[in-house]
Amino acid sequence: MKKKKQERVEIRLAGSGGQGLITAGIILAEAAILDGKNVVQSQSYGPEARGGASRAEVIIAKGAIYFPKASWVDILLAMSQKASDQYAFNLKPDGVFIVDATYVNQIPTTSALAIPISARTREKFGKELFSNIVALGVICEATGVVTPKALEAAISDRVPDGTEKINSEAFNFGRKLAREALKERDEGEDEIIEADS
Amino acid sequence: MISNSELVKKYFRYNKKFPHIWCPGCGIGTILGSMLRAIDDLELEKDDIAFVSGIGCTGRAPVYVDFNTLHTTHGRALPFATGLKLARPELKVIVATGDGDSTAIGGNHLIHACRRNIDITTIIFNNYIYGMTGGQYSPTTPHGDKAYTCKLGNIERPFNISALVEAAGATFVGRSTSYHTLQLKNIIKRAIQHKGFSVVEVITHCPTTYGRINRKGGAVEMLEWQKEVAVDREKAAKMSPEELEGKIVTGILLERELPEFCEQYDTIIEKAQSLDKG
Amino acid sequence: MRKKPSYQLMQGNEAAAEGALAAGVNFFAGYPITPSTEIAEILADRLPANGGKFIQMEDEIGSIAAIIGASIGGCKSLTATSGPGFSLMQENLGFACLAEVPLVIVNVMRGGPSTGMPTSPSQGDVMQSRWGTHGDHPIIVLSPASVEETFHYTIKAVNLAEKYRNPVIVLMDEVIGHMRARVSLPPWPMVERVNRVKPNMPPEWYNPYERQASGVAPMAAFGDGYRYHVTGLVHDAKGFPTANPNEARDNLRGLFAKIERGFREICLVDYEEMEDAEHAIVAYGCMVLSARSALEQLREAGHRVGLIKLGTLWPFPRFALERYLPQLKNIIVPELNLGQVYREVLRVNAGHANIEKINRINGTIITPEEIIKTVKGLIR
Structure with missing residues (x-):
């Protein structure tokens, strides 16, 4: 029974309205289905179509999912300072915390994977529109919660016709950003270990 | 023209729910008579007519006539009729409604039905007062006139229904009175034949409430007043604004062709189905 | 319009719309309101492709009025709304109960009273769904607890409405309405569809409110050749207004009797x-x-x-x-x-x-x- 509960992975994507986080949550959920898992996706949002707080949650499990809301989160993506401040403390001790350093200046923990997702997206694609897909690439690479193959297929299914290619590029760009950041962090950790010894 | 007894036999549920509830001298029955004669002239099948009403004295009209009849809630005859018309576009849908029913509680539905241009004929029985509840002022009670909720005179300005529905987008507007039964019949005929949202405003009288409170005399005097103030549209065109003061212009005031709602929706269905296949 | 994926991740509101289509609903009238709007959007897209009709009315009063009108015209009719809109619908909901017009209202509850908390979950309309109108009448209210169940309950709601000539409310909450889950839905031919009983006697013998052994009277559509009267006044078996105490009793008691007869079938537990x-x-x-x-x-x-x-x-x-x-x-x-x-x-x-x-x-x-x-x- 204990094991069954461990199978439940809770993911929260939080930021501002207009960042495409609810779409990202839906795509993540569809990828989980393609991976053969059970999934529940929910969201909360303010009355504003743009700019208000926005939050998508995805729960992935091999078995049945009853309670549809996240409580202790395994994976947290924060794309605004407010989201980071509000949700960092609901992260499990061994959870993965990804912050968009473009909008999160005060990062509450050094264990967070800080990547300027929106800024790098703007540099590369000329606009921040694809930040959510880039973020999915980061999540995929940093957590392995869904397979890259499933996620790429889900992205292609959900994005508007004719934008599949650029979204695929955005996804792979996100994966690359994650790899670089992870490498940098691991090297940093190596330095600390070396200094200790 | 069909005789009165033939009319009663052919169109009334004469062996069922009579006598009717209207007061002696009331104008509603006269207007209903003109409507039935219009239908008879057009040789429409009774099965093909849906007659819909709201609440009030006018709201009771459908129960007495042998069509598909629907007596709805206060002010809501038009949205009921809208759903029915969309479900059964082949039906001729006629709405009977009073001044309070159509321009107070149902005012929003009226302007939106005009805007949609759905193929419904709406006959507004305008007697300037809430008759069934005993004589309270309505949105068409003239400024300064009295009712039991404005005994010292009405301080609100009345709607000009025909102008209102024209501005809201109706594609046929006619006006007559319960005195001018032949003109009224002909306008209703044209309104039923019109493709789109048609409104016929009928000036009528409530001797029991409005007439009594405002000392307008009985039904006969009130009908004589309608005869006096009514000016045919063509004649009115040659009159000065001063001459038209206090007059009511009657006739077909507006007739225009614009795409009808149900027909447009059919093209939406075609488009959606071809997209679905494609 | 979204491409159809090979798998189904579906939102509760989407499942309500899918259920409506699977049940044969061919008329929807509604007014935008959070958190139920997705249902209207989906049906605006999907109904015409299926030969049905959608209309956005000027308010919720007009919306329920239009679906009553369409139901009398023979359509399987549905509307979807939330808190304030459901409040506005109450008078005509009473009309549909008394005139025995089949229809379904999906009410995705939100925090109340008044404008309340439009995007937050609540279950505050349970008593309103039972007692919101004036006067005594029965009502059927179903409350789904998952996305997949929303699909099935919406179908059930349409079927019960048709069978009992009574309005049925699908009382959802924002959590169920907005959550997405993996679903596996049966293809439409596998879905049971119940159609209202129509009269088969000659029109001159037809009494629109004369109950059969089932407790329900056959219902003709306007335009079918059975000219009859529908009213929100208490009426006799012919549909004409009455103030006769015995006829009034038969009318109102009859409303309860048909639901009591179906009690076990109606109750999903x-x-x-x-x-x-x-x-x-x-x-x-x-x-x-x-x-x-x-x-x-x-x-x-x-x-x-x-x-x-x-x-x-x-x-x-x-x-x-x-x-x-x-x-x-x-x-x-x-x-x-x-x-x-x-x-x-x-x-x-x-x-x-x-x-x-x-x-x-x-x-x-x-x-x-x-x-x-x-x-x-x-x-x-």
Whole structure:
């Protein structure tokens, strides 16, 4: 029974309205289905179509999912300072915390994977529109919660016709950003270990 | 023209729910008579007519006539009729409604039905007062006139229904009175034949409430007043604004062709189905 | 329009729209309101492709009026709304009950009263769905507890409306309406469709409100050649207004009799782990999800707890409780209101078991942990 509960992975994507986080949550959920898992996706949002707080949650499990809301989160993506401040403390001790350093200046923990997702997206694609897909690439690479193959297929299914290619590029760009950041962090950790010894 | 007894036999549920509830001298029955004669002239099948009403004295009209009849809630005859018309576009849908029913509680539905241009004929029985509840002022009670909720005179300005529905987008507007039964019949005929949202405003009288409170005399005097103030549209065109003061212009005031709602929706269905296949 | 994926991740509101289409709904009139708007958007897209019709009305009063009109014209009709819109619909809902017009209202509840909390979950409309109109009449209210169940309950709602010539309300909450889950839905040909009984006698013999043995009168559509009268006034078997006390009694009592006759069929109840249960959680809508999670953990800890899941809220399925009352020490009723079903449980219980309510009206949902804490406190 204990094991069954461990199978439940809770993911929260939080930021501002207009960042495409609810779409990202839906795509993540569809990828989980393609991976053969059970999934529940929910969201909360303010009355504003743009700019208000926005939050998508995805729960992935091999078995049945009853309670549809996240409580202790395994994976947290924060794309605004407010989201980071509000949700960092609901992260499990061994959870993965990804912050968009473009909008999160005060990062509450050094264990967070800080990547300027929106800024790098703007540099590369000329606009921040694809930040959510880039973020999915980061999540995929940093957590392995869904397979890259499933996620790429889900992205292609959900994005508007004719934008599949650029979204695929955005996804792979996100994966690359994650790899670089992870490498940098691991090297940093190596330095600390070396200094200790 | 069909005789009165033939009319009663052919169109009334004469062996069922009579006598009717209207007061002696009331104008509603006269207007209903003109409507039935219009239908008879057009040789429409009774099965093909849906007659819909709201609440009030006018709201009771459908129960007495042998069509598909629907007596709805206060002010809501038009949205009921809208759903029915969309479900059964082949039906001729006629709405009977009073001044309070159509321009107070149902005012929003009226302007939106005009805007949609759905193929419904709406006959507004305008007697300037809430008759069934005993004589309270309505949105068409003239400024300064009295009712039991404005005994010292009405301080609100009345709607000009025909102008209102024209501005809201109706594609046929006619006006007559319960005195001018032949003109009224002909306008209703044209309104039923019109493709789109048609409104016929009928000036009528409530001797029991409005007439009594405002000392307008009985039904006969009130009908004589309608005869006096009514000016045919063509004649009115040659009159000065001063001459038209206090007059009511009657006739077909507006007739225009614009795409009808149900027909447009059919093209939406075609488009959606071809997209679905494609 | 979205491309169709090979798998189905579906939102609760989407499932309601899909269920409506699968049940044969061919008319929708509505007005945009959070959190139910997706249902209107989807049906605006999908109905015309299926030969049905959609209209956006000027308000919710007009919306329910239009679906009544369309139902009288022979369409299977549905509208979807939320809190304030549901309040506006009450008068015409009463009309449909009295005139016995089949229709379905999907009400995705949001925090109230008034404008309340438009994007937050609530279960505050349970009593309104039963008693919101003036006058006495029965109503059928179904409350789905998952995305997939929303699909099936919407179909059931349409079928019950047609069968009993009565309005049916699908009472959803924002959690169910907006959550997405993996679903596996049957293809349309596998879905049972119930159609209203139409008259087969000659038109001159037809009395639109003369009940058959089933308790329900056959219903002709306007335009079918059966000219008859429909009114919101209390009426006789011919449909004409009446003030005769016997005819008025027959009219109004008849409304209840047909629903009472179908009581067992109308009442959807599921029992989970109830056989040896000494304590029962009574839940509906999204509270079923919290309750199931709590139940799993409580059973693991060895507690004899079960779940009575109410799929039908009205008529209240009292037999579901009565059946287990002799074995129950505690009944726990978690609700996102201040105790609306709790009152019904109290009424049915009549002093047998201890009844505990857990309530929440702040726009958040009651967690499994809170239910566990309450149950453990009672057991101790």
